[in-house]
Amino acid sequence: MKRVSPAGKLTRSILDEVLHAAGRELVTARSGGLLLTTSTVFGGDFLLTRVLASADPFYTVSVQGTESFSDVPYAPLAPLLQDSPDIDFESELDVLSAVRDRIQRLTGGRSCVVVVRGPEHLDSASIALLTRLAESPSVGLLIRSGPRSKLPLDLELVLADGFIEEVHIPVLTAADVREYFDSILGATLPMLSSTLVCDVIGGSPVLLEMVTRDGELKDLIQLRDGVWILPRELSLTDRMAERIFSLIADYAPEETDVLLTVALAHQIPVEVAVHFWGVDPVNALLLEGALSREEDAGTIWLRAAPPILGAAIRHQVEPFRSRRLWENVHEHLTDLTNTPGIIHRVLWKLSVGVTVDDHEVLTAATMANRLDQPDTAELLLRRLPSDVAADHSGVFAAAEVQRARTEFYNGRTDLALARLRRLVLSDPGSEVLISVIHFIFQINLATGLGASALSEAIRRHTATGPAGKAYESTLIVRLGRELQQLTAGIIPKNPVVEATGVPQDPREALCWHLVSGELLYRRGDLLGAAAELDLALDLVLDHEHLRNHGGYIVTRLMFLLAGGGFWDELAALQTKVTARRAPWIKRFTGFWELVEGLTALRRGRPLTALAHFRTAVVVLRARDIKQFRPLAAALATYTAWLIGDPSLSDFVGEYRRLTHLGPPERRMLAEAYMAVVGEAPASASTRQRGLIPVEAANPQIRAELSVLRVQIGADDAVDVAIERTAGLSDPRAQSLHTVLTALASGSVSELVDAAEFCLDRGQDLLVPVCLGVLLTQSPGSNSKVVRSASKLLARLDPELQRLHPQLASLRHATRLTSREATIAADVAAGKTAKQIAKQYGVSIRTVDGHVESVLTKLGLSSRKDIGKRSP
Known part of the structure; x- marks a missing residue:
């Protein structure tokens, strides 16, 4: 599918490869022609031009099927019959001869491509003649079709016979x-x-x-x-939008109006489109792939597909046309309740000059923030005044909260907190204060910042009177306080979640699951914690007014699963949030790379991990809302140090330039990784306030810190690490405990078992530790130990085998000599020891000795296994 240059880089894209191959096929004698359909991809003419450029025929002639002449034999072939007035159209041979003669005169026997458009309107006689024409080695057919389902039966039969081949345009992953x-x-x-x-x-x-x-x-x-x-x-730039918009230039007026209306409204019910334009244009666009349909709450909604097409339409559509379409359908859009539909309805109204009241603008801006579209929210909020003092309706104060959200989502947390502090001091009212409290609490959970602002907001709300005091005693406030305690490393004495069941209210249920998850996390039950956080995530995905909490939950959940080594669960979570198009994942780009890097590192792919960590560091420089950059820089430094990569000094410098080291637990992890490399902790001016002792960290973090102390060489580190990993049930902690126990015992069998235990749980990075000690304690001549080690080595990723320093001696011990490699090849070829001995003039005993050495070094059990593995 891809052509790779010697340097390992693609010389052409996947599409280039497909179209180039199609073009070359078109001018060979191996097939009669090609069918280019556009049911799953736009740009048929764009593709056709590229195929023709690759074919580079001497001459190209076009044939067009039209609906008005679909029953007139040979009417589409008029361009090929221009200078043949005396043709007997009752004779297929006479018509075929005339067409061949004209092509011969035009090309002189050189290559010719007949481009056929509108094949669904070709008559049977024209199809038969074109098929016969393409039997000539110098003539190829290139049929440009719409959806495959519209092809006439005659063409389908030719396609089924293999005389015409379909160009399969790939759908990219x-x-x-x-x-x-x-x-x-x-x-x-x-x-x-x-x-x-x-x-x-x-x-x-x-x-x-x-x-x-x-x-x-x-x-x-x-x-x-x-x-x-x-x-x-x-x-999109103007030029990009114009290019994409041109893809729908050939649509009929009804189809164009349907598509433009759907794009401008974001989505509309299918019955609205059918009411105005009928079934046929809607079905045609669905077949073409320009529209998609989704069912929600019993209503089937139409959307422009793919999304970038809708964006190009909104960018390009003329104001007059937009106004006309709005006047047609606006009455049917007033009851839209889906978030994207509400946002686009307001934007559409504003673009055509319809008056929109402040409440509607605020609602649209709030929903844009829920969909993680702060730029759209900011655009809408510009239409609302920011003078809170003159605000009698509460709209402007609520708009200030949304302005703070746009700042936070764009990575300007300091500006967001400053705006919220000013808003609190202006006494905006009880309802707005509650939304401020919820938002500052969200910021505090995500970043560790804003504790003082949160306290002030709560104090002012309590001071508002009975309503404030009543709010202080609500379940959601009690859950919020416990969540703060848990994230600070304090387990409440009488947790609310153990005294009450799951509430019915979605927001309270969300907080309940968060507290329950954090409580289990603090007690060392990572899988139980993950299950609770996953239930919280489901609530967020199912209730749009909870969407703003999704970012915190997903980062917490992904970090927990990656840290605990739950690889299958992590992959399922990533699929879940991408498949359901959770809007806030767009701000996880750097964090996502960090998790991918941590996964690759622990699964034994350090070079891949380093690439992910490097990408994470670069991305997080620009956008680090949740402050993962310090940990990314520390992990990159540690990985570069581990494999001796020359980028080590660059990452050390990256870490030294940081002015904030993230929330306490992640900061402790980052400093521990840097300590392994030999970097001293940051100065007191860099270390943030609110530090917590190691004992207050959650068990997973404590286990990692204790193991990193072992790498540093601290006194009693192994004993402490064994104690801290005992009793934990996650694959990572169990693997660490097994390896540490084996190291403490020094038993060869325990070291082998520990390595196998780690491999079975996807903790491959721990295996070299076992193998290094194994070979240090056992002489290289101990064939039993070497064979066991070789078997384990063979199960490791080639990256780890090649790069991990503790595997160097094992690689040397298991390297075949030239004679052993030769004999291994002979054994793999099926030769007996007697045949090999005779071939090289040595004894059978000598051959058997070499074979035994090969089995030992390769970690194999029998001679027949040699044939399954190339030495």
């Missing part, structure tokens, strides 16, 4: 998009960004190239240190 940016555009696109780009373009390689092969791309996507940094909301 996120991995394809990532490879395209790396190899074609020359820099790394983060994994989550790859998923988001793939979703926006609907996997269309045509749309990918239309966006990325534009000179204005650099104005939309920043390139920093070899990493593409996508903006939160990927906009």
Whole structure:
């Protein structure tokens, strides 16, 4: 599928490869022609032009099927019959001869491609003649079709016979998009960004190239240190929008109106579209792939597909046309209750000059923030005054909360907190104060900042009178206090969640599951904690008014699962939040790379891990709302140190330049990783306030810290680490405990068992520790030990085998000599010991000795296993 140059880089994109191969196929004698359908990808003419460019025929002639002449034999072939007036149209041979003669005169026997458009309107006689014509080695058919389902039966039969082949335009995966940016555009696109780009373009390689092969791309996507940094909301330049908009230029007026209306409204009920334009244009657009449909609460909604097409339409549609469409359908949009629909309805009204009241603008801005669209929210909020003193309705004060949210979501936490402090001092009213308290609490959970602002907001709300005091005693406030205690390392004496069941109210239930999850986390039950946090996530995904809590839950849950080594559960979670298009994952790009790096490192792929950590560091420099950059820099430093990568000094410098080291537990982890490398802790001016003792950290963090102390070489570190990992049930802690116990005992069998235990639980990075001690304690000539070690080595990722320093002696001990390699090849070829001995003039005993050595070094059990593994 991809052609790779000697340097390992793609010389052409996937689409280039497909179209180039199709073009070359078109001018060979191996097939009669090609069918190019566009049911799953836009840009049929764009693709057709590229195929023709690859084919480079001497002459091209076009044939067009039209509905008005669909029953007239040979009418579409008029361009091929221009200079043949005396044709007997009753004779197929006479018509075929005339067409062949004209092509011969035009080409002189050289290559010719007949481009056929509108094949659904071709008559049977024309199809039969074109098929016969393509039997000539110098003539190829290139049929440009719409959806495959519209092809006439005659063409379907020709296609089934294999005489005409279909060009299969690939639907790209996120991995394809990532490879395209790396190899074609020359820099790394983060994994989550790859998923988001793939979703926006609907996997269309045509749309990918239309966006990325534009000179204005650099104005939309920043390139920093070899990493593409996508903006939160990927906009389009005028040129990009014009290109994409041109893909729908051939649609009929009814189809165009349907598509434009759906795009401007974001989505509309299918019955509205059918009411105005009928079933046929709607079905045609669904078949073409320009519309998608989704069912929600019993209503089938139409959307422009893929999303970037809708964005291009909104960018390009003319105001007059937009106004006309609005006047047609606005009465049917007033009852929209879905968040995107409400936002786009307000934006549409504003764009065509319809008056929108302040409450409606505020609602749309609030919903835009819920969908993690702070740029859209900010645009809407500009229409609302910010003078809270003159605010009698409470709208302007509520708008200030949303302005603070846009600042927080754009990484300006200090500005958000400053705005909220000013708002609290202005006494905005009880309802607004409650929303301020909820928001500052969210900021505090995510970043550890804003504790004083939260206390002041609560104090002022309590002082408002009976309503404030009543609020202080509500379940949600009690749960919030316990959640703060738990995140500070304090387990409440009588937890609320153990005294009450799950509440019915979604917001209270969300807090209940969060507290329950954190409580289990503090008690060392990571899987139980993950289950509670997952229930909280389900509530967020099912209730739009809770969406603002999704970011905290997902980061907490992903970090917990990655830290505990629950790889399958982690993959399921990542699929869940991307498949359901959780809006706030767009702000996780750097954190996502950090988790991918941690996963790769512990699973024994250090070089891959280092690449992820490096990407995470670059992304988090620009946007680090939840303050994971210190840990990313520390993990990158540690990984570079572990494998001796020359980038070590760069990452050390990155860490030293930090002015904030993140929340306490992550800061402790980061400093411990840096201590292993030999970096002293940061100065007191850099270390933030609110430090917690190691004993107050959750058991998972305590276990990691104790193991890192072992690497540093601290006194009694092994005993402390064994104690702290005992009783924990997650795969990571169990693997650590097993390895530490084996190291303390020094038993060869325990070291082997510990290594196998780690491999079975996906903790491959711990295996070299066991193997290093194993070979140190046992002489290299101990064939039993070497064979066991070799078996374990063979199960490790090649990256780890090649790069881990503790495996160097094992690699040396298991390297075959030239004679052993030769004999291993002979055994693999099926030769007996007697045949090999005779071939080399040695004794059978000598051959058997070499074979035994090969088995030992490769960790194999019998001679037949040698044939299954190349030495």
